Amino acid sequence: xxxxxxxxxxxxxxxxxxxxxxxxGLNENEISQQLRSEDxxxxxxxxxxxxxxxxxxxxxNYHLFFTDIHAALRELTATVTEQKVNIRELTATVTEQKxxxxxxxxxxxxxxxxxxLSQVELRKENxxxxxxxxxxxxxxxxxxxxxxxxxxxxxxxxxxxxxxxxYNPVTGIFTAPLKGAYMFRISVYGYGPTAxxxxxxxxxxxxxxxxxxxxxxxxxSSNGVVLILEVGDVVYVRLWSGRRIYADQNNxxxxxxxxxxxxxxxxxxxx
Numbered sequence: 302x303x304x305x306x307x308x309x310x311x312x313x314x315x316x317x318x319x320x321x322x323x324x325x326g327l328n329e330n331e332i333s334q335q336l337r338s339e340d341x342x343x344x345x346x347x348x349x350x351x352x353x354x355x356x357x358x359x360x361x362n363y364h365l366f367f368t369d370i371h372a373a374l375r376e377l378t379a380t381v382t383e384q385k386v387n388i389r390e391l392t393a394t395v396t397e398q399k400x401x402x403x404x405x406x407x408x409x410x411x412x413x414x415x416x417x418l419s420q421v422e423l424r425k426e427n428x429x430x431x432x433x434x435x436x437x438x439x440x441x442x443x444x445x446x447x448x449x450x451x452x453x454x455x456x457x458x459x460x461x462x463x464x465x466x467x468y469n470p471v472t473g474i475f476t477a478p479l480k481g482a483y484m485f486r487i488s489v490y491g492y493g494p495t496a497x498x499x500x501x502x503x504x505x506x507x508x509x510x511x512x513x514x515x516x517x518x519x520x521x522s523s524n525g526v527v528l529i530l531e532v533g534d535v536v537y538v539r540l541w542s543g544r545r546i547y548a549d550q551n552n553x554x555x556x557x558x559x560x561x562x563x564x565x566x567x568x569x570x571x572x
Contacts, residue, residue: 432478433559434468435461443549447540448495455499455538457556468558474537477530481563486525487538490553493517495545502539503528521553527561 436457438446446455456473468475477483489511491497496514500507501524513522528536538556540546548554 430479430481430560430563432465432467432483434463434465434475435555435557436463436468436470437461437552437556438546438548438554439550441550443547445491445545445547447545448543449540451542452539453542455540455554455556457538457554459552465560472537473556474535475558477532477534477536479560479563480531480565481529482561483528483530483536483558484525484561485528485536485556485558486523487511487557488523488553488555489513489521489546490548491520491544491546493520495543496520497522497546498541498544499538499546500541501526501536503530503536504534507539529564 437459438455438457440459447453454473456470458470460468460470463470465478467478475485485501487499487501489497489499491513493514494516496512497520498510498512498514500510502508508528509524509526511522511524513520528534530536536558546554
């Protein structure tokens with residue numbers, strides 16, 4: 302606004318000078334005097350007091366301006382420092398979480414590997430536990446077996462089942478492939494008047510017998526037992542001396558056995 306007023310006054314002076322020159326003209330001194338007069342009206346001389354006040358205001362404004370800048374810079378520096386600390390803490394937290402996740406993944410992988418190995422071992426163990434057999438005396442034909450002057454081992458050659466191949470149809474002997482509890486059963490059939498008698502034998506020792514006697518007609522008997530066997534123990538059926546049985550395709554003389562469950566040393570100690 303002040304500049305606009307000055308411009309208007311200068312224009313007024315210029316018009317005045319031009320007009321006087323047209324009217325008869327002013328000399329150079331008059332024109333200079335007139336300009337100094339106008340300049341004096343627009344810019345009166347300042348006193349020392351005004352100059353001091355202006356200088357003081359400028360210094361105060363300068364001081365306040367740089368004080369504000371310094372305060373803003375200090376605040377910005379503090380904020381940056383705080384953010385750096387937060388970033389370091391966040392980085393440490395992320396690194397820690399990565400380590401935890403990696404450890405958990407390794408643990409899970411180990412558990413999966415162990416589980417896989419356990420499944421393989423369990424399947425193998427289950428296959429080892431699959432032990433069962435059942436057989437009768439004759440595959441074809443029929444006739445009497447006995448009487449003999451000594452006990453004989455019966456060979457059950459007509460095999461129905463032999464899971465695990467622990468029973469040998471050539472010798473008639475079952476051999477335990479692992480330690481455990483086994484169930485065995487026999488049935489005998491014959492005709493009177495000769496008695497029909499056979500027993501289940503473990504490692505040469507009689508365990509139970511199946512016996513039947515009457516003067517005539519059919520003779521039927523059966524028996525069974527649960528035995529604790531070590532690996533390599535043998536079980537078979539023995540026909541007593543002087544006794545007789547009759548076998549044919551009806552398969553009435555049988556020998557069967559199967560593993561109930563395996564046993565460990567600790568379980569045997571509790572028994």
